[in-house]
């Protein structure tokens with residue numbers, strides 16, 4: 001097995017594809033009886049060793065679909081293995097949609113929420129904040145329900161839980177009525193974007209931007225709800241920009257810069273120069289997602305929104321002065337704070353800064369330098385992306401970490417779901 005990025009590989013002794021909750025429960029009971037460990041995989045899009053195990057791996061790929069929909073409340077309960085693109089279609093048929101999403105849609109809903117996956121938009125929390133109830137099979141083989149109103153303490157732990165409380169089997173989402181978004185991508189001067197950041201976030205439902213390293217160029221993406229406009233057909237310019245430029249041509253540039261590292265700056269400038277303006281209108285579940293065919297490694301940190309500009313200025317200075325062997329754009333997104341115990345956005349409105357390195361290059365010198373900057377400002381990593389956190393760091397960064405560990409120990413006293421990686425990350429005793 002390997003994850004999407006190919007940086008983590010493992011050989012489970014057994015891979016199970018249960019098709020029902022009862023089958024999931026049986027696997028857990030049998031593993032507990034045989035004193036075997038279990039890890040759960042969604043789509044394997046995390047960059048860290050969260051799914052790695054030499055023992056039993058469970059995939060819910062054959063456990064997808066809608067369980068129920070309450071149209072009046074605009075709520076839907078779905079099987080936890082449901083992939084986001086399928087989920088989008090299922091909800092759309094019910095006249096509903098997720099209020100926000102990240103920039104790909106191939107992850108499973110359980111995998112998505114378990115690492116605190118997020119999109120952008122200052123009024124929206126991580127995707128886990130759209131979950132109002134969930135059910136899991138814990139390490140004792142018990143089926144446990146929790147929600148905003150029932151067993152709330154556990155719910156706050158389970159909303160982002162890295163697969164260490166149990167196997168999530170179903171998720172209830174608070175959706176909103178289906179809507180259309182008008183997306184606009186533009187090339188703009190970085191200085192203008194930074195100067196007007198507050199206004200850009202205030203006047204757009206979803207706003208984010210990429211900075212092309214070593215240049216003065218930003219590529220901005222804004223989207224807003226439109227009522228009347230008809231959905232576009234995929235036109236040639238959108239296709240050219242989103243598929244050809246962002247994937248095939250970009251891959252050629254990545255290969256070139258890998259062979260000739262001295263050309264990173266030139267490649268970044270070419271990338272900045274080739275950004276084209278895109279405008280399109282479509283139903284939301286088709287707008288958020290993009291295709292990501294070029295393999296990379298990623299580190300992403302959450303920093304307090306109030307510190308964002310200072311952090312980003314340091315990032316620019318460090319990148320420009322150190323001339324790392326990189327050229328991938330650096331992404332900035334904006335997310336509302338929440339009250340989920342292990343959420344990087346816990347207790348603070350946040351900005352997320354993501355840095356990427358082509359998979360064939362060494363990412364460590366660059367990630368180490370930027371991680372030091374993020375950590376200086378109380379940065380908390382995205383749980384699915386590369387980081388060097390230790391249990392002591394987590395204690396410092398997460399005021400409710402001890403409560404989370406209490407819930408973990410209560411749900412899985414025999415550490416059925418604890419792998420060597422999770423032991424090292426969470427310091428589970």
Ligand SMILES: Cc1cc2nc3c(=O)[nH]c(=O)nc-3n(C[C@H](O)[C@H](O)[C@H](O)COP(=O)(O)OP(=O)(O)OC[C@H]3O[C@@H](n4cnc5c(N)ncnc54)[C@H](O)[C@@H]3O)c2cc1C
Nearest residue numbers: 042043044045046102103107108111114117118163168384
């Ligand atoms: C190309 C690319 C683009 C990305 N874009 C974004 C983005 O826009 N925003 C963002 O925030 N992140 C993004 N990510 C990160 C990604 O969303 C997260 O890593 C996410 O967790 C992956 O979902 P998955 O289904 O692949 O889960 P996996 O990586 O397979 O698993 C993630 C965690 O969930 C646990 N898990 C999975 N299923 C269950 C279950 N049923 N019960 C309990 N635990 C479970 C696993 O054990 C693991 O701990 C991106 C990653 C890639 C590779």
